[in-house]
Amino acid sequence: MLRLTRILAKIILWFIGLSLVLVLLFRFVPPPVTATMLMDANGITKDWEPLSNIDRNLVTAVIAAEDGKFCQHTGFDAEAIEQAIERNAAGGRIRGGSTISQQTAKNVFLWQGGGYVRKGFEAWFTFLIEHLWGKRRIMEVYLNVAETGIGTYGAEAGAQRYFNKSAASLTRPEAARMAAALPLPKKRSVSNPTGFTRRYGNTIAARMGVVRRDGLDACVYE
Template sequence: MRWLIRFLFKALVGFLGLSLGLVLLFKFLPVPVTATMLMDENGITKDWTSLSNIDRSMVRAVIAAEDGKFCLHEGFDREAIEKAIESNRHGGRIRGGSTISQQTAKNVFLWQGGGYVRKGFEAWFTVLIEQIWGKRRIMEVYLNVAETGIGTYGVEAGAQRYFDKSAASLTPLEAARMAAALPLPKERSVKNPRGWLARHGNTISARIGAVGRDGLDSCVYR
């Protein structure tokens, strides 16, 4: 029993040290690869790009589409989580309550899929990046590691793939279409969306102005 306790204690200390070290490292260095990328059978196309070289419309689009309270919460949107739990309890389409911070923690340090174990690790890494990276760095990393298409990662690679241009030159509508596809990038069309997806992209495009007017991206551009 003592041996087991010592082993678990050492494992815990090792995990805490490793996780803290990785978060500190990626505060300054680009994330070279993620588990999601390595497991992608379609290969990897990516191009790490500084946030200063990504059009502000892209930042505003993902806030409008994914996490309207990005600058207001400390990593977790309790109201969204409660709504997701209530919705899922009644069946139908499963809803998530993850913030951009949580998605970034998962994308960089963990694996895709559900489960309480992964969710626990995700919460730990979310707290770390909120405290150590700050909002601007979280947004920068998110926009560079998020899957934006089949075998495509980051908004720069996505912009080149879909619009033959840099992410620095995206129009609000182009940014909105990319943001609309983020939850299911392998299934949702960016270049030629139709029906609900086209309307959803148009809605996000319209919300981009509201994000700017209301200062919902102020924590990114101080």
């Protein structure tokens, strides 16, 4: 039992040390590839761009769509998690309560899919990036690794694919349409949105005004 305890302790210490090294490294260096990219049968199209080369409209749009409290929380939105639990308990389509910070931690360091084990790792990495990266770096990495279409990753590759232009010059409607497709980029059309995606994009565009008015994206530009 003592030997097993020592082995487990070494594994835990090794994991903590490795995770700290990776998080500190990716604070300055773009993550070269993610598990999601490697497992994508459609290949990988991506082009890393610093946040200074990504239009603020997209930052505002993803906050409006994904995480209105991004600048207020420290990685976890307790209210959103509680609401997700209540909705899921009522039945129907499973919904998450993940923040942009949690999604970034999952996308960069982990794998897709549920499970309490992955959620536990996700919480650990979310804690680390919130304290070692800060909001601006979290947003920068998120917008560069998020899946924006079939075999397409990041804001720049998505903007080029859908609008034949740089992510540096996205209009409010364009940014809103990209944000509307983020949860299901393989199924929701950005170029010619219809039905729910179109309505959701319009809703996000309207929310963007509130985000900008109330400074809900200010932490990214401080």
